[in-house]
Amino acid sequence: xxxxxxxxxxxxxxxxxxxxxxxxxxxxxxxxxxxxxxxxxxxxxxxxxxxxxxxxxxxxxxxxxxxxxxxxxxxxxxxxxxxxxxxxxxxxxxxxxxxxxxxxxxxxxxxxxxxxxxxxxxxxxxxx
Numbered sequence: 001x002x003x004x005x006x007x008x009x010x011x012x013x014x015x016x017x018x019x020x021x022x023x024x025x026x027x028x029x030x031x032x033x034x035x036x037x038x039x040x041x042x043x044x045x046x047x048x049x050x051x052x053x054x055x056x057x058x059x060x061x062x063x064x065x066x067x068x069x070x071x072x073x074x075x076x077x078x079x080x081x082x083x084x085x086x087x088x089x090x091x092x093x094x095x096x097x098x099x100x101x102x103x104x105x106x107x108x109x110x111x112x113x114x115x116x117x118x119x120x121x122x123x124x125x126x127x128x
Contacts, residue, residue: 006092008058009042012078014086017046019053023064026057034087038064044087045095051075054099069099077104 004010013034021029026046027038038044039059046055052075056067076098090098097104 004043004056004058004092004095008092010045010090010092010095011036011042011087012045012047012090014088016049017055019046019048019055023057023066026055026066027064030057036087043095045090047076047078051078074101077101 011034013029015029015033017026017029026044029046030036030038030044034044036042036044038057041059044057046057047053052071054069054076058065058067078098093107094104097107
């Protein structure tokens with residue numbers, strides 16, 4: 001089971017990573033290429049050239065953790081964008097779909113109530 005929740009933030013690296021890299025190499029990619037702090041608790045996701053391997057780097061209390069998965073057959077859908085961004089923000093749901101082999105373009109989201117949005121708009125009205 002993946003120990004991540006919707007409370008985490010997830011970032012996919014848009015480049016190709018040499019999977020011989022370990023903790024120091026992947027955290028270096030996060031610092032220099034993604035311009036982020038690998039020790040902030042966010043989950044950083046990397047794909048290899050053939051998209052049949054995925055690695056996730058996250059800081060847990062006391063140290064860095066790497067989770068890795070290699071497919072014996074098939075590939076992961078990579079949510080890389082055509083833009084020049086080095087990191088792409090994805091949701092927990094999108095990550096789970098990528099890991100399970102569900103095509104992201106086929107996902108249809110139902111309308112849901114988000115109480116935080118209503119609170120934020122009310123605060124904006126008060127501050128205006």
